[in-house]
Amino acid sequence: MTLAFSLLANTHAARRGRLVTAHGTVETPAFMPVGTAATVKAMLPASVAATGAQIVLGNTYHLMLRPGAERIERLGGLHRFMNWPGPILTDSGGFQVMSLSKLRQIDAGGVDFQSHIDGSRQRLTPAISIEIQRQLGADITMSFDECTPFPATHAQAATSMRLSMRWAERGRQAFTARPGHGLFGIVQGSVYEDLRLESARTLTEIGFDGYAIGGLAVGEGQEAMFRTLDVTVPALPADRPRYLMGVGRPADIVGAVQRGIDMFDCVMPTRAGRTAQAFTWRGELNLRNARHRDDPRPLMEGCACPACTSHSRAYLHHLIKSDEILGAMLLTWHNLQFYQDVMRGLRTAIEAGTLADWAAWFHEEHAKGDIAALPDADGPAT
Amino acid sequence: MTLAFSLLANTHAARRGRLVTAHGTVETPAFMPVGTAATVKAMLPASVAATGAQIVLGNTYHLMLRPGAERIERLGGLHRFMNWPGPILTDSGGFQVMSLSKLRQIDAGGVDFQSHIDGSRQRLTPAISIEIQRQLGADITMSFDECTPFPATHAQAATSMRLSMRWAERGRQAFTARPGHGLFGIVQGSVYEDLRLESARTLTEIGFDGYAIGGLAVGEGQEAMFRTLDVTVPALPADRPRYLMGVGRPADIVGAVQRGIDMFDCVMPTRAGRTAQAFTWRGELNLRNARHRDDPRPLMEGCACPACTSHSRAYLHHLIKSDEILGAMLLTWHNLQFYQDVMRGLRTAIEAGTLADWAAWFHEEHAKGDIAALPDADGPAT
Numbered sequence: 001m002t003l004a005f006s007l008l009a010n011t012h013a014a015r016r017g018r019l020v021t022a023h024g025t026v027e028t029p030a031f032m033p034v035g036t037a038a039t040v041k042a043m044l045p046a047s048v049a050a051t052g053a054q055i056v057l058g059n060t061y062h063l064m065l066r067p068g069a070e071r072i073e074r075l076g077g078l079h080r081f082m083n084w085p086g087p088i089l090t091d092s093g094g095f096q097v098m099s100l101s102k103l104r105q106i107d108a109g110g111v112d113f114q115s116h117i118d119g120s121r122q123r124l125t126p127a128i129s130i131e132i133q134r135q136l137g138a139d140i141t142m143s144f145d146e147c148t149p150f151p152a153t154h155a156q157a158a159t160s161m162r163l164s165m166r167w168a169e170r171g172r173q174a175f176t177a178r179p180g181h182g183l184f185g186i187v188q189g190s191v192y193e194d195l196r197l198e199s200a201r202t203l204t205e206i207g208f209d210g211y212a213i214g215g216l217a218v219g220e221g222q223e224a225m226f227r228t229l230d231v232t233v234p235a236l237p238a239d240r241p242r243y244l245m246g247v248g249r250p251a252d253i254v255g256a257v258q259r260g261i262d263m264f265d266c267v268m269p270t271r272a273g274r275t276a277q278a279f280t281w282r283g284e285l286n287l288r289n290a291r292h293r294d295d296p297r298p299l300m301e302g303c304a305c306p307a308c309t310s311h312s313r314a315y316l317h318h319l320i321k322s323d324e325i326l327g328a329m330l331l332t333w334h335n336l337q338f339y340q341d342v343m344r345g346l347r348t349a350i351e352a353g354t355l356a357d358w359a360a361w362f363h364e365e366h367a368k369g370d371i372a373a374l375p376d377a378d379g380p381a382t
Numbered sequence: 383m384t385l386a387f388s389l390l391a392n393t394h395a396a397r398r399g400r401l402v403t404a405h406g407t408v409e410t411p412a413f414m415p416v417g418t419a420a421t422v423k424a425m426l427p428a429s430v431a432a433t434g435a436q437i438v439l440g441n442t443y444h445l446m447l448r449p450g451a452e453r454i455e456r457l458g459g460l461h462r463f464m465n466w467p468g469p470i471l472t473d474s475g476g477f478q479v480m481s482l483s484k485l486r487q488i489d490a491g492g493v494d495f496q497s498h499i500d501g502s503r504q505r506l507t508p509a510i511s512i513e514i515q516r517q518l519g520a521d522i523t524m525s526f527d528e529c530t531p532f533p534a535t536h537a538q539a540a541t542s543m544r545l546s547m548r549w550a551e552r553g554r555q556a557f558t559a560r561p562g563h564g565l566f567g568i569v570q571g572s573v574y575e576d577l578r579l580e581s582a583r584t585l586t587e588i589g590f591d592g593y594a595i596g597g598l599a600v601g602e603g604q605e606a607m608f609r610t611l612d613v614t615v616p617a618l619p620a621d622r623p624r625y626l627m628g629v630g631r632p633a634d635i636v637g638a639v640q641r642g643i644d645m646f647d648c649v650m651p652t653r654a655g656r657t658a659q660a661f662t663w664r665g666e667l668n669l670r671n672a673r674h675r676d677d678p679r680p681l682m683e684g685c686a687c688p689a690c691t692s693h694s695r696a697y698l699h700h701l702i703k704s705d706e707i708l709g710a711m712l713l714t715w716h717n718l719q720f721y722q723d724v725m726r727g728l729r730t731a732i733e734a735g736t737l738a739d740w741a742a743w744f745h746e747e748h749a750k751g752d753i754a755a756l757p758d759a760d761g762p763a764t
Contacts, residue, residue: 037700037704037706038697038700039701039704039706039708041706041707041708042707042708042711043708044688044708044711044712045692046688046692066700066703066704067675067696067699067700067703071675071676071696074676075676075678075694075696075697076678081694081696081697081700082697083692083693083697274707293449293453294453294456294457296457296458306426306428310427310428310465311465312457312463314449314453314457314463315420315457315463315464315465317449318419318420318448318449318463319421321448321449322419322421322448324419324421324423325423325424325656325707325710325711326421326423326424326425326426328707329424329426329707329711330426
């Protein structure tokens, strides 16, 4: 295997692991901040690292269109281009070509599409996607797949999944093994158990360095997602990392880790940070809400991010009302810090064999909700 | 005097000084980054300090409207609100009420206006402006003045200046002296030498902790600005700091320091940083320009800011083309770092008695312009 992965501990299905790539080590379960266009939005790379993130995600679709994969390769690869010296996973472009591009035409070999930026005609195939990810210098390359729309009938999901499986095999052939670099296959099959099992079996037969589960968190709901994981995860090789793509809220991540997932990515913490939403142990806050305007308390006690250590909720509210960039910067940093704190909590609990207790505490805190009133409106301090 | 100011060295008219406020010391000549709405746009306070800035500016007009001066006072003052522990100068609102508000009505006592944010009716007078700046907790409070439009006839400029002088006297009476806090008067009079001299004389008779020169950099051009300084500065008390408001480009600052100015503020470095403009020793660059897209070189060799130490021009260009917040963050930081480096250069040269040489070097470098071509297009390295 070109990516070393070792399992350090487990609690029931949940695993505490370590993935070693050409650009460094990733302690799992891990959350990967999304750096779509060669930047984790509103964050300096050093600030991303300061939150504890060890690996970030880049997007083949965005980067092939702007600034271009060949340009990034000439400039020394994506690590140098964005000044992120740690591991990078790139997605294959399969998801974005369906969600962002115009005038798509799928054939057995790949997808023709028009750039959403300049209308230029482009083509992605399994081999082209692998080659672009090589030019970017990805530590972890993702197979090119068709993202099955949701909802899909069983027949639609089967056809789509089987196309993705043929593409996965072509990608595997196109991928050149190098130490510290690996290729992940992506399980598809919508919410249909037999299709998920067929997809997992097919990918395992081909053989990948890791296995992703795609096509979830697309509207099926947490229950259906967890049910799909319950079926799919046991069908994947135990000695390889498992990556749940595009998930999710903290509670989704906790449940997925309990079901044996090792890696996650999601735009939620960064996107929420640009729309006044903050994640906390007590649930989500909207800092735009007027109830924060006189609140001298930090966003979240005990958080190490600069939004919490250096500023009040009143100030964050003011920045958001004033459309100040610093508001997006601080809330993005906070959310990424919080996601990493959740992952740290999960890793520690798995090591200690206390994951069930930790998860119960997590859900209990979350259910309490934020204390809406100001301290001096809480009644006399007794 | 409530603000200690000592002169450490001088070269002809230029002065190297030290201003001691309640929140710390300012080495002069100093450039003050503008923090209009309680934030230096796109910068964490710690990053502002990292550039070497020792004092920042806040805006009475913006802050009285949002979030409100009383709210900021309840929350512990502007220093705590924005988490800037160093000195803060607040402007009086005189300039912004004329440039930003709606339905203004000036009378002998002050200005009635409508908020540009919510249309609410507001009034500013010399005493109200002083009181708001006290609520904010300013180390340096500015007199409330009428900003004379440019161009103005001699008669218009005289009427406007004399109104500002009456307001300056009322402000002086309303200001309560406290250790480490001071009130600055503002010289007006447009480009008319006799009016500038009359204004300087009037303010000196009233007596202020520092003297600002207002109403410049409004379209009169560098030559007229320098001519006005040549007339005005010698008429100001030598033992008090002199502040040229709203200036300017680095070359303006160098010329003004040579004419005896100690303090500057300008939105240029921060605003330019949000519009792809970068200041360098070799002049200004537009990073949006396609000539940067393959350029692996740093924006400016030798600069300590993260844009220059960690990224290429190609990457900065990509961020700007992609409308990424990180582009604004990095260029703002660079520009503020460059302005502070200019001030450091000026201070060192005054101390060493080499200001004329330094200024000649500065203008020579500036005149060279940026090297547009890539290194490998420069011909063989010999």
